Amino acid sequence: MTQHAVARLEQLDPKRPLRVQAGSEEVILVRQGEQVHAYQADCPHAGAPLEEGVVCNGLLVCPWHKAAFAVDEGAVCEPPALADLRRYKAWVKDGEIWVDDQPLPRVGAPRHSDARCFVVIGAGAAGSAAVATLLANGFAGKLIWLDKERQPAYDRTALSKFVLAGEMPADEVPALLESDQLRQGQLERRLGKVRTLDAGKRQITLADGQRIDYDAALLATGGKPQRPAVPGTDLPGVMTLRTREDAARLLDAAEPGQPVVIVGDGFIGLEAASALRKYGAQVHVVSRHQVPLAKQLGERIGSCIRELHTRKGVVFHGPTEVTRFSGSGKVDAVELANGETLRTSLVLLGTGVKPATAFVQGVPLHADGALLVDAELRAADGLWAAGDIARFPLAGHPVRIEHWRLAQQHGVIAAANMLGQQRRYDDVPFFWTYQHGRTYEVLGHAQHWDDIVYVGQPEQGDFIALQCVGEQVVAVIAKGYSDAMALLSQRMKRPLSREQALELIG
Ligand SMILES: Cc1cc2nc3c(=O)[nH]c(=O)nc-3n(C[C@H](O)[C@H](O)[C@H](O)COP(=O)(O)OP(=O)(O)OC[C@H]3O[C@@H](n4cnc5c(N)ncnc54)[C@H](O)[C@@H]3O)c2cc1C
Numbered sequence: 001m002t003q004h005a006v007a008r009l010e011q012l013d014p015k016r017p018l019r020v021q022a023g024s025e026e027v028i029l030v031r032q033g034e035q036v037h038a039y040q041a042d043c044p045h046a047g048a049p050l051e052e053g054v055v056c057n058g059l060l061v062c063p064w065h066k067a068a069f070a071v072d073e074g075a076v077c078e079p080p081a082l083a084d085l086r087r088y089k090a091w092v093k094d095g096e097i098w099v100d101d102q103p104l105p106r107v108g109a110p111r112h113s114d115a116r117c118f119v120v121i122g123a124g125a126a127g128s129a130a131v132a133t134l135l136a137n138g139f140a141g142k143l144i145w146l147d148k149e150r151q152p153a154y155d156r157t158a159l160s161k162f163v164l165a166g167e168m169p170a171d172e173v174p175a176l177l178e179s180d181q182l183r184q185g186q187l188e189r190r191l192g193k194v195r196t197l198d199a200g201k202r203q204i205t206l207a208d209g210q211r212i213d214y215d216a217a218l219l220a221t222g223g224k225p226q227r228p229a230v231p232g233t234d235l236p237g238v239m240t241l242r243t244r245e246d247a248a249r250l251l252d253a254a255e256p257g258q259p260v261v262i263v264g265d266g267f268i269g270l271e272a273a274s275a276l277r278k279y280g281a282q283v284h285v286v287s288r289h290q291v292p293l294a295k296q297l298g299e300r301i302g303s304c305i306r307e308l309h310t311r312k313g314v315v316f317h318g319p320t321e322v323t324r325f326s327g328s329g330k331v332d333a334v335e336l337a338n339g340e341t342l343r344t345s346l347v348l349l350g351t352g353v354k355p356a357t358a359f360v361q362g363v364p365l366h367a368d369g370a371l372l373v374d375a376e377l378r379a380a381d382g383l384w385a386a387g388d389i390a391r392f393p394l395a396g397h398p399v400r401i402e403h404w405r406l407a408q409q410h411g412v413i414a415a416a417n418m419l420g421q422q423r424r425y426d427d428v429p430f431f432w433t434y435q436h437g438r439t440y441e442v443l444g445h446a447q448h449w450d451d452i453v454y455v456g457q458p459e460q461g462d463f464i465a466l467q468c469v470g471e472q473v474v475a476v477i478a479k480g481y482s483d484a485m486a487l488l489s490q491r492m493k494r495p496l497s498r499e500q501a502l503e504l505i506g
């Protein structure tokens, strides 16, 4: 039997999907007027239960990381998901909803012959989203996808949350694209490090001397971890975290009960502190600030996060700086400007990244190494840049933001523009961080604010905080409040006053 009566129409709330069992398949039902659609029940990104998502403006928004899918077809409209929802035939008869448990075949975009060669450099967040977009849009020319990592295109964000906690082996970090996505079109994946990219000649040279001429290229090489300019910074045992190899090496060196010193109290440093505590290490964080993350989240939320870490056994040192890593042949201590010396054989540097663009020729680079792009993410004729390396206009001001979902949004837009569209970045940046079992989410990008309005108490549990300039909401920070954050992820594409935001939060 493939057809199943699964629910009655009046059971469906148009704003909320309903999870039902159709034979052996779990599906969600989404109501659109008198019509019903049936889709796979778990988000293709990281498996969130989609019945906990919300429906607004014709989109179903995932409760976890705010991917959005078109309600009428299940097509992915916003990352971090990069695949459409699997769809099932659903119909209503005499008020009863019926679902066929065989998924409908996916319909690919038509491919017309194309002599062009596109190159995507980098298989991280932005590069993967671009490749998925080019293939899904039917690009039929040659598509070369380059990366210097041996096993690229995985979810880097899991490294500091789950791999360092000993909860996920580094080589089992989820892949970004499904194998059937990679079988479309003329995709050629290549292992190679770019030595030069000449934007004027539209030519790439790899470290092994191979040359590639392109018609259009996307640069998405991400950030390179920076080491502080102090003696001993290159000693063995002083590590950085960007790749799965880095994470595996770190975990290999960490021992339960033994000290690890993390330099830096940014998101990566604090996520690593949380994960390594879970692993059982004695964690010390060297911090320049009295309150971590205050610049991004404000003093009150930053203090709550510091207090959470302290309660879980993380020891903060600071405000101070490292003056020297000492040891002969291997690090054995970290010396601080406040006179402390921390004995350790393992140090993680969470001291920021620099755009990996040293090989770019023929395009001016910003002082920090970023490529300046326009709102369509174009850096030069035939060249686009996306993700951590791109300085792009956000609400009229050039910014560079190191966020996973934003890099993917960039990748999608740049790919569409490589295909001849004229899409501009008018999305809402979104960021999440996971520390000691708590997820904090941020929508928008506030460089400054003059007031923060709280609903709920950050010291006590779930809360939502509106960072405002005058009456205008510029960013929202939350723990919990999943429905409101899903709605705001769409609503903040337009100007939003604090009154409107408070009404929406309810
Ligand atoms: C451990 C960790 C956890 C994070 N967690 C979060 C999080 O929870 N939420 C969030 O929003 N952001 C998070 N981030 C930040 C986020 O991962 C980045 O903003 C995002 O990956 C940027 O995407 P990208 O495509 O620009 O670069 P990347 O994802 O870094 O991809 C760049 C790719 O380019 C390749 N490459 C570089 N140079 C060359 C070259 N010369 N030749 C060939 N290939 C090259 C690299 O090998 C890499 O695969 C985290 C970052 C790290 C390191």
Ligand code: FES
Pocket: 043, 044, 045, 046, 047, 048, 062, 063, 064, 065, 066, 067, 079, 080, 081
């Ligand atoms: S699980 Fe749905 S967007 Fe991440």
